[in-house]
Amino acid sequence: MAQRSAAVLLHRDGDGGHEVWIAHMGGPFWARKDEGAWTLPKGIVEEGDTDELAAARREFAEEMGTPSPAADYVALGEFRASSKTFVVFAAEADFGPIELASNTFELEWPPRSGIVREFPEVDAAGWFPIETARTKLAKGQRPILDALLRRLNDIQDR
Numbered sequence: 001m002a003q004r005s006a007a008v009l010l011h012r013d014g015d016g017g018h019e020v021w022i023a024h025m026g027g028p029f030w031a032r033k034d035e036g037a038w039t040l041p042k043g044i045v046e047e048g049d050t051d052e053l054a055a056a057r058r059e060f061a062e063e064m065g066t067p068s069p070a071a072d073y074v075a076l077g078e079f080r081a082s083s084k085t086f087v088v089f090a091a092e093a094d095f096g097p098i099e100l101a102s103n104t105f106e107l108e109w110p111p112r113s114g115i116v117r118e119f120p121e122v123d124a125a126g127w128f129p130i131e132t133a134r135t136k137l138a139k140g141q142r143p144i145l146d147a148l149l150r151r152l153n154d155i156q157d158r
Contacts, residue, residue, distance in 0.1 A: 002085045006049075006056035007042035008068050009076060009090040011148060012127070018152065020133045020145065021095055023063060023122035026102060028109050031123075038136040040144065041068075041122070042086060056089050063122050065101025069093040076147050081140025088144055090151070100125055 010021040022038045024030065030037045043059025045052055053073055060068040071091035079086045102120035109117045130149065134142055 002080070002083055004045040005042045005084050005086050006045050006052045006059060007040040007086050007088045007144075008056045008060040008073070009040050009088050009144060009148060010069070010071075010093050010095050011090060011152075012092060012094050014127060014129065016129050018130050018149075019127040020130055020148070021125065021127055022133050022137060024124040025138075026120035026123040027105070027107060028119065035135050036138055038133070039122070039138055040086070040088065040141060041125070045087070052087050053089050056087070062103045064098060064125060066098050069095045074151075076144065076151065079141070079144050079147070081138070084140075086141070086144070088147075090148055096125075096127070098125070 012019055021041075023041050024034075024038050041060040041063045042056065043062060045055045049055045053075075057068045069091070071093040073089040073091045076088040076090040079088060100122070102122045104118045104120050106116050106118050109115065109119075128136060130145055134145055137145070
């Protein structure tokens, strides 16, 4: 069965149009990469999680070091990327700036060195115009932006 992750996608109207809040993946593999090296704040839906929005908000807090803002979250949909299914909850909120304090993971680095180091899951986060975010996000997450734009257009057309 595919691993299931829950994500928060914050969006707002910015000076240059609509913006989204995304995070740069931490660790040595992503350290010098920008394009395709960003993600939505997200994490695994744990066994026993009965509320996926609560799981998404928990994972946001773990990766950002601060709770997700109080807002009206809507289920944006489910998206398949690699071996994961992402359930995404979107909310319009003006958030940040924050002092990023991500949870960490351990990794042997350099490879085969026997040295285990600790790295943050995310090492940067911020607001980006949707078209900029489209190039920064991991390829499998880019369709999430299209779903957000469809939803925003549907709301505007009402």
